[in-house]
Amino acid sequence: MTQKPLIRVRDLSRYYHGLCAVDQISFELYRGEVLGFLGPNGAGKSTVMRMLSGNLAPSAGSIQIHDLDLLAEPKQAKRHLGFLPQNPPLYLDMTVDEFLRFCAKLHRISATRLEDALYEVKQRCGLAEVGSRLIGTLSKGYQQRIGIAQAVIHKPAVIVLDEPTVGLDPIQIRDIRQLIKELGREHGVILSTHILPEVQATCSRVQIIHRGQLVFNEQMQRLTDDFPTTHLNVRLGAMADLELIYSMEGVEGVQPKADGRLIIEIDPEHNPASRLASLAVQKGWGVFEISPQRQSLEQVFVGLTCQEQSA
Amino acid sequence: MIFTVAQRELKVLFLSPLAWVVLALVQFIVAYLFLLHLDQYLLIQPQLATLDNPPGVSEYLIARLFLPASSIYLMVMPLLTMRLISEELQSGSFALLLSAPISMTEIVLGKYLALMGLLSLMLLLTALMPLSLLMVVPVDLAALALAVLGCWLLLAAFAAIGLYFSSLTAQPLLAAVGAFALLLFLWLINATGQSEGAELLDYLALSAHLRGFLSGVLQSVDLIYYLLLVVAFLGLAIRRLDNMRLND
Numbered sequence: 034m035t036q037k038p039l040i041r042v043r044d045l046s047r048y049y050h051g052l053c054a055v056d057q058i059s060f061e062l063y064r065g066e067v068l069g070f071l072g073p074n075g076a077g078k079s080t081v082m083r084m085l086s087g088n089l090a091p092s093a094g095s096i097q098i099h100d101l102d103l104l105a106e107p108k109q110a111k112r113h114l115g116f117l118p119q120n121p122p123l124y125l126d127m128t129v130d131e132f133l134r135f136c137a138k139l140h141r142i143s144a145t146r147l148e149d150a151l152y153e154v155k156q157r158c159g160l161a162e163v164g165s166r167l168i169g170t171l172s173k174g175y176q177q178r179i180g181i182a183q184a185v186i187h188k189p190a191v192i193v194l195d196e197p198t199v200g201l202d203p204i205q206i207r208d209i210r211q212l213i214k215e216l217g218r219e220h221g222v223i224l225s226t227h228i229l230p231e232v233q234a235t236c237s238r239v240q241i242i243h244r245g246q247l248v249f250n251e252q253m254q255r256l257t258d259d260f261p262t263t264h265l266n267v268r269l270g271a272m273a274d275l276e277l278i279y280s281m282e283g284v285e286g287v288q289p290k291a292d293g294r295l296i297i298e299i300d301p302e303h304n305p306a307s308r309l310a311s312l313a314v315q316k317g318w319g320v321f322e323i324s325p326q327r328q329s330l331e332q333v334f335v336g337l338t339c340q341e342q343s344a
Numbered sequence: 345m346i347f348t349v350a351q352r353e354l355k356v357l358f359l360s361p362l363a364w365v366v367l368a369l370v371q372f373i374v375a376y377l378f379l380l381h382l383d384q385y386l387l388i389q390p391q392l393a394t395l396d397n398p399p400g401v402s403e404y405l406i407a408r409l410f411l412p413a414s415s416i417y418l419m420v421m422p423l424l425t426m427r428l429i430s431e432e433l434q435s436g437s438f439a440l441l442l443s444a445p446i447s448m449t450e451i452v453l454g455k456y457l458a459l460m461g462l463l464s465l466m467l468l469l470t471a472l473m474p475l476s477l478l479m480v481v482p483v484d485l486a487a488l489a490l491a492v493l494g495c496w497l498l499l500a501a502f503a504a505i506g507l508y509f510s511s512l513t514a515q516p517l518l519a520a521v522g523a524f525a526l527l528l529f530l531w532l533i534n535a536t537g538q539s540e541g542a543e544l545l546d547y548l549a550l551s552a553h554l555r556g557f558l559s560g561v562l563q564s565v566d567l568i569y570y571l572l573l574v575v576a577f578l579g580l581a582i583r584r585l586d587n588m589r590l591n592d
Contacts, residue, residue, distance in 0.1 A: 086443040090589040111445040122440035124352075126359055138348045139444040183440065 036063050037100070039113075039191050039221040040085065045094035047080050047245075054080045056245040057094070062191065067217035069236030069253075070225040073338050077245040078225040079119055082195040085223065086116035099190055112141065115189040119196050121180025125169030129160055132168055133182055140187035150186055157215075158182040159208065174205040181209065185216060192222045198231060210235045229331050239330065243338045262325035265297040265306060270319030281305050281312070296326070345446050349454025353428070354461050363462055366420050371469050374413045378473045381408045402484040405474055406491045407558040413470050414498055414554060417463075418527050421499075424462065425506025426520035428455050429585070433514040442589070452582050456507055463499045467492060487560045494557020497570035501550065502527060504577035511581040 038061035047055040055077045062068050072078045083089040085096060087107055096103040101110040124132055133154065137147050155161045158178045163171060168179060177197065184192055197213065198206045213235050216222055226232060232239050233253070241249035275295070279287050283303030288296040299305060306323055313320045357363045385404050392398045429452075432438040441451050471492050477483050509523035510516070527550070534542065534549040546552045550573075553566040 083439075086439075088439050088442045088589065108445045108447060111443060114443060116439070116443035118436060118439045118443075120436040122435075122437040124356070124437055125435075126356055127352075131355075135348065135352050136440070136444075139345070139441070139446060141345075141445065 038063055039099060040223070041095075041097040042085070043095045043097075045081070045084060045096065046092050047077075047084060047089065048092045054245055055084070055091075058242070058245075058247050059094075060240060060247065060250065062221045062223055064190070064221050065218060066238055067213060067222045067224060067236045069232035069239040070223060070242060071229070071232055071239055071334065072225075072227065072242040074227060076242045076338075078227075078242060079195055081242070082116075082193055082223070082225050083118070085191075085193050086114060086118075087111055088116070088118070112187075113190040115184035115187065115192045117180045117184045117192075117194045117197055119199070121176055122183070123168050123176055123179060126167065128165050128167055129155075129171075129179055130164040132179065133160075133186055136183040137186050140189075142187055150188075154182045154186045157185070158212065173200045174202065177201055177205070177209070181212065185220075188220070190220060192216055192220050194222065194224045196226055197224065198226070198228070206231075229334060233330055241334060241337055248337050249333065262304070263299060263301055264326035265295075265299055265309075266322065266324045266326050267295040267297055267309065268293060268320075268322040269295065269313055270317075270321075272316075273313070273318045274316070277312070277316075278309065281308060283308075294322075345450045346454045346457060349441070349446070349451055350457040350461070353455050353458030357424075357458060357462050362423065366423060367462075367466055367469065370413075370416055370420055370466060373416055374409070374470050375473060377412050378405070378409055381405055400484060401477060401481055402474060402487055403560075405477075406484075406487055409474065410470070410491050410495055410558055411551075411554070414495060414551070415531070417466070417495075417499060418502060418531055419524075421502045421506050421527060422509075422520035422523040425459065425503060425510050425523055426516040427510070428459065428507055429510040429581070430513050430516045430519045434516070448582050448585050452507070452511075452578060452585070456503065456578060459503050459507065460500060463503060464496065467495055467499060470495075490560060490562060491558050494554050494566070497557075497567065498550065498554055501570045501573040501577075504574040504581075505530075508577040508581040508584070511584050 040060075040062040042061070043059050045055060045058045046053070058081065060068075070078050070081065080089065084091050085103075087103055087110070090104070096110075098110040099113045101113070103110040124135075127135070130151065133151055134147060137150055142150050155164060158181055160175070160178055160182060163175060168176060171179070177200070181194070181197060184194065194213070198209050201209065210231065213222060213224060217235070217237065224231075224236065236253055238252050239249070240247055271293075273295075275287050275289065278284060278295075278297065283300045283305035284297055285300055286298035288298070290296060297305075297309075306325070310320055310323055382401075382405065385401060392404075429438070432441070471488065474483060474488055505526055506519075506523040509526070510519040512522065513519050530548065530550045532549075532551075534545040534552055536542075547569075553569045556563045556566050
């Protein structure tokens with residue numbers, strides 16, 4: 034990519050009392066991306082998020098936001114940053130409007146643009162109706178939205194969201210995911226979560242962090258297109274001979290399904306798909322469908338985070 | 345930026361009943377003391393009049409009013425300072441300030457400024473009592489102004505110490521206990537005035553430096569003592585919060 038990264042993280046490490054929580058992580062974030070930070074509980078997701086937002090000082094490494102070093106020029110760098118921590122940082126004794134005005138001023142939005150920014154962010158986050166309510170009296174879902182609103186009111190280049198959908202109901206989750214996707218078009222968004230469907234629904238790229246290390250980094254698209262398939266989804270005519278298929282090179286197992294489909298476990302090195310098609314034509318079985326079954330994010334995730342534990 | 349933080353803090357202080365209750369109670373006790381001493385003055389005035397150089401009402405009242413008022417301030421101070429920072433550490437809302445383009449110094453000064461606003465109001469309410477005598481007798485305004493200045497500096501030192509303790513812990517109550525202990529210790533450190541090194545203890549005591557202001561003597565050493573305390577404890581609070589990011 035020729036574009037300049039919004040965030041450039043180099044060899045970022047963090048120790049808690051000698052315990053290594055994050056171990057030499059490096060990555061970049063570009064405009065228009067929604068980067069999913071995935072990991073099991075305690076993998077170091079929140080630690081990374083807190084370091085990115087300047088809430089926690091790294092033990093080693095550097096963070097650049099918009100070419101500004103977060104450690105050397107924190108005030109400059111933080112102007113381009115919006116952060117939603119795991120617990121939304123709200124003042125429960127203020128009204129929504131008061132609180133968002135305060136956040137806008139903290140981020141140096143000028144008095145002339147303040148009301149516009151307030152109106153816009155309330156529309157965007159679905160807070161238009163509750164402007165004069167006390168934050169403490171609102172439901173968790175609304176509080177979460179206020180948390181997001183304070184992170185985006187100043188239109189930062191980078192938005193860091195730490196588990197933004199925790200504790201929400203399914204409708205709210207859908208709304209917030211939609212909002213994150215929208216934000217991802219104009220800004221760069223980093224989102225940490227341990228919920229796989231969330232990553233699939235919102236992210237354009239995914240990184241998996243495990244025991245403080247980045248173990249996986251892939252575009253979501255590639256995850257579905259290029260990843261080596263291990264199973265074929267096949268639908269043949271009724272006369273198909275399973276024994277014959279089983280004996281083909283590269284076929285490791287055949288599993289007939291109730292609806293007439295076959296799930297064929299294959300060796301990715303010797304993909305028998307085309308040979309299977311010719312065989313079916315040759316024998317006159319009829320071919321209705323042969324498609325690779327995609328390896329899901331879940332399989333990748335489980336594969337990467339569980340195998341080490343058993344080893 | 346400092347004012348943005350201060351403005352919010354002040355708003356919250358006055359939204360909570362705590363500030364109002366504290367102001368009302370302090371006012372009640374101070375008013376009671378004021379009336380008591382005024383009564384006493386009227387009682388002994390005929391005897392005083394026989395002296396060569398009889399003390400005026402302001403001279404008689406100022407020290408007798410502001411000294412006990414200061415110890416009442418000391419007692420309520422931890423209640424006012426305890427939640428300033430520790431409540432935000434507890435609820436997690438401090439993260440909002442940490443991720444905003446604002447320095448730790450601005451955060452701490454903003455909160456301190458808001459608190460000083462409230463304390464100045466409290467002191468003004470106290471000063472209104474001797475001022476009310478203006479309606480009937482002349483009051484030595486210079487002496488009163490000096491006493492108010494002294495008390496204001498004392499309050500500034502109290503507040504800085506309280507703020508520092510509030511930055512130390514995420515539990516407001518603990519911050520209050522810590523602040524109260526140190527304030528009381530520094531207040532009473534020269535209690536006997538007789539012991540070995542009494543001069544040093546006198547120098548360290550919060551109360552000793554108020555004496556000059558209340559008796560109409562402005563000494564730079566008193567001024568510097570209070571200012572040093574303010575700078576030192578605000579500096580400690582800023583350092584402590586900056587270090588929290590490193591050692592969390």
